[in-house]
Amino acid sequence: MAKKPKPPKPPYRVVLWSGGKDSTATLILAHEKGEPIDLVLMSLMWFDKKRGIPAENKKHLAWVMNYAKPLIESWGYKVKFVSSDKDYIYWFYKIRQSSEMHPETIGKYYGFVLGGSCKMQGEKALPAQRYLRQLRKEYDVTEYCGICIDEPDRLAKLHARKGQRSLLEEERLTQWDTRRLCKRYGLLSPDYNGNRNRAGNCWFCPNQKIPELAELKTESPELYHELEILAQEKNTVARGFKYGVPFEEIDRQVKEYLANPPPPPAVQLSLFDDMEDFT
Template sequence: MTEKHIASVSFGKDSLATILLAKEHGEPLDEAVYCEVMFDKDISGEVPEHRDFIYGTAIPALEQMGVKIIVLRSEKTYVELFTGRVTRGPKKGMVRSFPLCGKCAVQRDCKIRPIQRYQKGLPPGTVQYIGIAHDETERLLRLEGGRQVSLLAKYNFTEKDAREFCRKAGLLSPVYAFTDRGGCWFCPNAKLSELRHLYDHHPDLWARMMELQAIPGKTTEKFNRTQKFSDIDAIFRQEDEDTAQAAA
C-alpha cells in the first residue's frame, strides 16, 4: 500500500512554509488538514483578519498549487462549552465558564477530538508533516519518529526563514503585524497586545466576551490566570481615557 502524506495546517507561517517546501522539493503530499474552532455556530474562533486570509487568500492559492484542503470542525463551540453546566462534584450545576490555561477544554473538544476522529480513517503508515522549525529543538524531540516529520527541520528552516518564505510567496497572515503567535481570539493565553487589537478593531467580538463575563453562577470569574475579562476591559478603557486627557 502506498503511504499517505498529510500536512497539518493552521495557516500560520510554519505550517504554510511546510506545504510550500513540500511543493518546491517534490515531497509527497496528498492533502492538508485544517481544523477551525468556532466561537458559536456562526462566528469563527480565528482572529477575523486571519480567517479572511485563510479563506480569501491561502486556501485558493494552495488549491491552485494542486493541494487538497480538508476543513474540519467540531459540533461543539466555545459558547456551548462555556455555558454548559457542571454535572458532578462540588460545583455541580454551575456554569463551566472560561477554560483553564494549560488545560483548555476548547482545545481538547473543538480541535484535538475532530482531528483524532479524522485520523482514525487514515490508512496505517500515514505520514504527517508537522510545522516545527529547525530551531525548535525541544518540540522536534517530541515528534513520533517515522509517522511525524518536520520538513522545516529537513531543509534547515528556522522560524525566521519560514516567515520570510511565506512573505515572499504572498502567504504571510496579516496577524503577524500585531502578534507572533496563532490562537483563537478568545484564548486565555492571549497576550495583552492581542487583546488590545481585538478591543480596538473588533468591538462586536469584545462585546460578546463581556456578555459571557456577565453570566452569573460561573465556576470561575477569571479569563486567564490572574484577570477577569472585565479587568482587562477596564485597563483598556483607562488607557483610552489617559490618552484622551493627554491630548486635550
C-alpha cells in the same frame, strides 16, 4: 496453511495546516521540492456554531479562505477543512457535575476557558485526529508537521511517534526562517502584523496580551461584546477571564491602553531584517 501477508497500504501524505508560519512554510517547502502532498488538512473551531461565529481570528480566517487556500490549491494541493464538534459556548455553559476539592462549585457553569488547560485545544485536535484515523485504515499515512530545528522538545516528541515528518527540520529552518520564507511568498498571515506573534489563535483566547484584546475591541467590537455578555454570567466555576482576573478588570486595562497607546516603534533596520525586501 500460512496466512497470506497483507499487501502494503499505499502511501498518503498529509500536511496539518493552521495557516501559521510554520505549517505554511512546510507547504512552501513541499511545493519547492515537488513533494507529492495528497491532502492539506485544517481544523476549524467554533465560538458559537448555532449562530455561525467561528473561533479563529477574523482577519486570519478571511486570509486563509480568500487568499492562502486558493494559492495552495493552485499548486495542485487539495485542501480540506474539518471542524470541532463542540463550541466555546458549550464549554462555557457546561455544568460541573462533581468536585471533591470544591464541592461548592458543583452545579455551576464552567465559564471562561482556562488559559493553561483550554478545552478548545481538544476541539482543534480531535476532528483532525479522527479524520487521520479513518485515512489510516486504507493508507500508510505520513503527517507533515511544522516543527522547526529550534523547537527541540516538540521535535523529540515527533521523533518518538511513527508516521510523522518535519520538512522544516530536514531543511534546518528556524522559526525566524519560516517567517521570512512565508513573507517571501506573500504567505504570512496578516495576523502576524500589529500586536500578534502567533496566527490562527482564537479571538477569545485568555492568553492574549492587553494590546491584542485592545485590537479585538477596536477591529471586531461585536466579538468583544460577546465576551462582555459572557462576563455578566456570575454563576461560574472560573473566577475570571484571564488567569483569575475578572473580565471587568481586563476591560479596564484595555480601555486604559486604548486611551494611552504606546508610541509606534521607531523604524530601524537591523542586520537581521529581511534582506529579500530590499534586494
